[in-house]
Amino acid sequence: MSGITIEKVNETTTIFKITNGSLNVTVKQGNLEAELCDAIVNPTNEKMDPDGGLDSLIHDVMGKFFADQVAAVSEEMEGNACPVGQSRIFVARTRTNPKVARFVINTVGPAYTPENAEQAAFYLQSCYSTSFALANAYALTSIAYPAISCGAFHYPPAEAAQVGIESIRQYAFNVKDVRFILYEPKNYQIFVKEWTKYAQKVNETSAVSANTRGRLRMIPKPSSESLNSVRCSLCNEKKALATGKILCVDCSQLARSTLFDNFLQRLRTASEVSFQEIQKVCRVLQPIFNYYPIAYTPARKYDHSIHKRDAVAEHYVQSYCDHQFRITMPMAVVGDGNCFYNTFVKLGGAGTTIETSAMTPVELRARNVVELALRMNEYKSNYQSLASIFDDCEKYVQYEMVLDTNYAAIWDLLSIPTVLNINVISVYPRVNGPDDTYYQLLNNKKFKPLISSGTIGEDREVKLLFSHCNKPINFGVKKENWTPNHFVPLLSLR
Numbered sequence: 001m002s003g004i005t006i007e008k009v010n011e012t013t014t015i016f017k018i019t020n021g022s023l024n025v026t027v028k029q030g031n032l033e034a035e036l037c038d039a040i041v042n043p044t045n046e047k048m049d050p051d052g053g054l055d056s057l058i059h060d061v062m063g064k065f066f067a068d069q070v071a072a073v074s075e076e077m078e079g080n081a082c083p084v085g086q087s088r089i090f091v092a093r094t095r096t097n098p099k100v101a102r103f104v105i106n107t108v109g110p111a112y113t114p115e116n117a118e119q120a121a122f123y124l125q126s127c128y129s130t131s132f133a134l135a136n137a138y139a140l141t142s143i144a145y146p147a148i149s150c151g152a153f154h155y156p157p158a159e160a161a162q163v164g165i166e167s168i169r170q171y172a173f174n175v176k177d178v179r180f181i182l183y184e185p186k187n188y189q190i191f192v193k194e195w196t197k198y199a200q201k202v203n204e205t206s207a208v209s210a211n212t213r214g215r216l217r218m219i220p221k222p223s224s225e226s227l228n229s230v231r232c233s234l235c236n237e238k239k240a241l242a243t244g245k246i247l248c249v250d251c252s253q254l255a256r257s258t259l260f261d262n263f264l265q266r267l268r269t270a271s272e273v274s275f276q277e278i279q280k281v282c283r284v285l286q287p288i289f290n291y292y293p294i295a296y297t298p299a300r301k302y303d304h305s306i307h308k309r310d311a312v313a314e315h316y317v318q319s320y321c322d323h324q325f326r327i328t329m330p331m332a333v334v335g336d337g338n339c340f341y342n343t344f345v346k347l348g349g350a351g352t353t354i355e356t357s358a359m360t361p362v363e364l365r366a367r368n369v370v371e372l373a374l375r376m377n378e379y380k381s382n383y384q385s386l387a388s389i390f391d392d393c394e395k396y397v398q399y400e401m402v403l404d405t406n407y408a409a410i411w412d413l414l415s416i417p418t419v420l421n422i423n424v425i426s427v428y429p430r431v432n433g434p435d436d437t438y439y440q441l442l443n444n445k446k447f448k449p450l451i452s453s454g455t456i457g458e459d460r461e462v463k464l465l466f467s468h469c470n471k472p473i474n475f476g477v478k479k480e481n482w483t484p485n486h487f488v489p490l491l492s493l494r
């Protein structure tokens with residue numbers, strides 16, 4: 001279901017296929033200026049005045065139409081034509097020059113020194129986020145990058161590749177075909193190595209459950225804690241306790257995101273033993289929530305200046321959803337295994353926590369695991385109407401939900417309203433026709449908190465579409481075989 005497959009095409013091309021083919025990342029040794037795709041990313045300078053290298057080469061290949069557009073901005077803005085970390089988009093393909101990329105996105109990478117490594121990483125990530133933002137705004141689906149800043153700007157290629165990986169996870173949205181076209185064979189080797197390491201990490205996490213299924217009984221985990229030993233709830237080590245006498249000094253100083261990474265990791269470790277062990281660890285970890293409160297208010301209205309639309313999901317809404325949902329706009333969220341949790345995190349925005357660091361999808365997943373694992377029977381009896389489409393909930397929590405690379409199931413939907421104190425309306429497109437059981441059970445279905453303080457109004461209601469990364473294929477030939485693989489929120493247009 002989840003994971004990354006690595007396909008070595010030949011000595012100069014390796015493709016990394018991520019979760020269900022929702023995103024392909026190609027690393028290739030070759031010439032960026034010749035790459036045919038929606039957009040190539042051109043590393044330029046703040047004046048956008050090519051002074052040799054790849055920038056000049058791209059100018060030569062793209063020709064006068066492109067060069068004139070760049071020159072116009074360059075002359076007008078002078079030294080500020082494109083600040084470091086920013087991007088500008090220009091038309092490249094014309095009738096007279098048809099065999100090039102459709103667009104060139106100019107970006108300005110940072111100069112790297114070991115002393116300013118952190119700042120350089122920030123600017124490099126900004127090159128990705130701004131270029132992806134333009135690609136999404138222009139509804140582009142394929143984009144090709146060089147090793148930004150790795151040439152004259154001395155960015156270490158391995159670190160640059162890691163920034164690229166993180167950026168793609170965060171910002172690619174509707175761009176489903178990302179390529180790194182690297183001229184230097186050495187950079188090709190390094191980028192392939194970093195992507196392979198990342199793929200192995202993702203795949204190992206997914207495999208933990210699969211490998212342990214057959215030998216659960218063979219791993220006894222005696223808990224021989226004496227009553228007066230003081231253990232940190234998070235790291236489970238005997239240490240001097242700080243925060244509320246439940247966290248040790250080290251754990252209480254962790255960044256919020258790291259703390260919840262460790263939190264979910266403990267649930268994952270418990271999942272190797274049994275579901276009952278998960279419940280036990282959930283009871284130990286649950287008090288930590290008291291020290292990391294959330295104040296969640298979901299966005300409701302679509303704002304084109306901050307939200308990105310998901311064109312594929314829009315197709316589902318307009319072609320297969322009930323009329324009342326057609327006045328909504330689907331917002332793009334990253335299509336990795338965390339899309340369900342990404343959705344809620346993005347809707348909550350920056351104000352969800354009192355800290356400067358926002359709640360991560362991992363934190364939200366961890367909270368949802370605890371809620372569902374500890375109140376499973378209540379959820380089962382509350383949602384008996386859905387019993388026909390439920391599979392084994394204990395197994396789901398143990399083998400899938402604890403992995404942050406895994407797609408969400410209907411179970412995740414039952415407990416999330418309680419965790420965030422919201423109502424969730426699920427919207428299921430009628431791709432398989434009106435007799436589809438999933439459509440009948442899940443379309444326009446309201447999921448409410450188990451216990452709620454006060455009534456929940458429309459301002460705390462989230463519409464969630466069961467969507468897919470691609471438009472339906474073979475529709476009309478093979479019916480009743482469409483299954484969703486992506487969640488996106490629907491925001492009001494009025």
Ligand SMILES: [Zn+2]
Pocket residue numbers: 232233234235236237239247248249250251252
């Ligand atoms: Zn600790």
